[in-house]
Amino acid sequence: MQASERPTQSPSGQPETPPAPSSERAVVAVVAATPETVFADIERAMVLADVGRHLNPELETLLKINISWQHWYPACSTSPWQLEGVIRALRNLGYQQLTGAHNGTVVVDSFEGEEKNKHKAVQDKMNLPVVHLDTPPNRWVDYKPKAEMLVLDDIFPEGIQIPEIFEGRNIVHLPTMKTHVFTTMTGAMKNAFGGLLHRKRHWTHSVIHETLVDLLAIQQEIHPGLFAVMDGTFAGDGPGPRAMRWHVKNRILASADQVAIDAVAAKMMGFDPMSLKFIRLAHERGLGCGDVSKIDVVGEDISQVDWKFTGVESTFASRGQKLIYWGPLKPLENFLLRTPLVSLAFLASNLYHNGYWLKTKGRRRIAAAMQTEWGKLFESY
Numbered sequence: 392m393q394a395s396e397r398p399t400q401s402p403s404g405q406p407e408t409p410p411a412p413s414s415e416r417a418v419v420a421v422v423a424a425t426p427e428t429v430f431a432d433i434e435r436a437m438v439l440a441d442v443g444r445h446l447n448p449e450l451e452t453l454l455k456i457n458i459s460w461q462h463w464y465p466a467c468s469t470s471p472w473q474l475e476g477v478i479r480a481l482r483n484l485g486y487q488q489l490t491g492a493h494n495g496t497v498v499v500d501s502f503e504g505e506e507k508n509k510h511k512a513v514q515d516k517m518n519l520p521v522v523h524l525d526t527p528p529n530r531w532v533d534y535k536p537k538a539e540m541l542v543l544d545d546i547f548p549e550g551i552q553i554p555e556i557f558e559g560r561n562i563v564h565l566p567t568m569k570t571h572v573f574t575t576m577t578g579a580m581k582n583a584f585g586g587l588l589h590r591k592r593h594w595t596h597s598v599i600h601e602t603l604v605d606l607l608a609i610q611q612e613i614h615p616g617l618f619a620v621m622d623g624t625f626a627g628d629g630p631g632p633r634a635m636r637w638h639v640k641n642r643i644l645a646s647a648d649q650v651a652i653d654a655v656a657a658k659m660m661g662f663d664p665m666s667l668k669f670i671r672l673a674h675e676r677g678l679g680c681g682d683v684s685k686i687d688v689v690g691e692d693i694s695q696v697d698w699k700f701t702g703v704e705s706t707f708a709s710r711g712q713k714l715i716y717w718g719p720l721k722p723l724e725n726f727l728l729r730t731p732l733v734s735l736a737f738l739a740s741n742l743y744h745n746g747y748w749l750k751t752k753g754r755r756r757i758a759a760a761m762q763t764e765w766g767k768l769f770e771s772y
Contacts, residue, residue: 417651417680421659421691424624424643426472426768433476434483436645437620439689443484445647446616451488452481452561454519455586458493458504460744463769464753465637465760466627469565471509471772473622473643477563478517491521492556494585497593497737498744501525509772522556524586530555531589538608541601541672546594553587553613561616564649568642568656569627569635573599575667575702576660577632578653579619579646580607593728597721600668607649607678619652620645624765626660628700633744634752637760640698642691650679651686658683659693660700 420439424432446452454477457469474491481489491514495501501523505511514521522529531552536543543551564582571577573596583606584592584599595602610617623642627635642659646652650673654664664670664681674681728736760766 416685416687417646417648418687418689419644419646419648419651419655420689421655421693422643422645423691424641426624426764429472429624429643429768430476430479432643433473433620433645434480436643436690437477437480437484437618440618440645440647442481442618442645442647445618446486446561446563448485448487450559450561450615451490452486452563452616453490453492453557454478455492455562455564455582456505456510457564457566457582457585458495458499458501458508458510459632461499461504461507462745462749462753463508464633464635464757465625465765466567466569466622466635467632468504468508469510469567470622470624470765470769471513472624472768473565473567473620474510475513475517477565477620478513478519481563489519490556490560491519492524492554492562492586493521494524495526496585498740509769512772522554524554524556525589532558534558534609534613536605536609537612538605540605540608542595542598543602543605546598546602547591551609552589553609557587558613560614561618562610562614564617564619566619566621567625567627568621568623568640568644568660570629570631570660570700570702570704572630572705574603574669576653576657576662576700578621578656579649580604580653580669580673582619583607583610583649600672603669604672604676604678607673608676610649611678616647617649618645618647619649621652621656623656623659625760626698626700628660628698630704634748637756638698639763639765648679648686650674650681654681654683655686655688655693659696659698660702661697662700662702 420436422436459467493501532555534553564579566578566582580603621644623640626640629635657664670681
């Protein structure tokens, strides 16, 4: 039986057939979630989004875990229940070859991050093998995209490299619903930024929207199946991905269309999806659907949802970066970011987020989050 013919089942084990969309329409599932039922809620969202039609169970499936900060902060990184729920759902639906994929950044250590965000606790509990993409034995290999690149060929004239493990495998992205200082909001498309680009990825920040579109085009070439499960149990508003205000929103989203799931999330947060450059460009290039009116939203009615999030706030650190990427310091971009001087920018980011902000604001917000039912679920891991 081909993946497109696989029947899907509800968490109860009974067949649950989602609405049959036309080939022109994307499907995004939006499901209410509670801490007591979150695993079933995640599976229901994935079934409604027709995961069995988009991922071949005979192939290995990578779970691209998001670590935006090595410290746990609500809505910042993949939640432990999100990871566990997706593992449980996929195994229930016949996917046995699962591998978690972590990436570090120039300011975040993925090994520390998987510990503090309770990913390792889930991995050990569920016997999930994992790879850390930036460390051996993982290898990076040259890749020549078939699609015309908007910016990556110019940024990396020596050639584009991707993790060797990616090509020929399904991938499921595990983003959270949150805002971002550079892209207004961040979701499934931005989740590929960490895994698919090496540690020079900060070179692309000045053209971040075009970069995300290029990365989606590459993903559609190298992955036989693409899917995303987005956690909106906590959602983040303000200067994301770290210095945010968290909100309990009790939602799980799922879709095989990376553009559509980001567009629906953006709409729910209060943004016009097609005003966000990366969504509009991806839509215009036929990489997915960014027009919510042309997306089949199943599960919950979101037509009146507007969380009124703000996506234009900056931190002290990001204001400095914006001066370099788009402001008066633009002529110095190569000098400041492509020479050893860049280490000063990384140091400043760490001092601000891990020192000043975490100690003066973050810890109080984390303590308050721990008093919620989702915070208590986090502590249970």
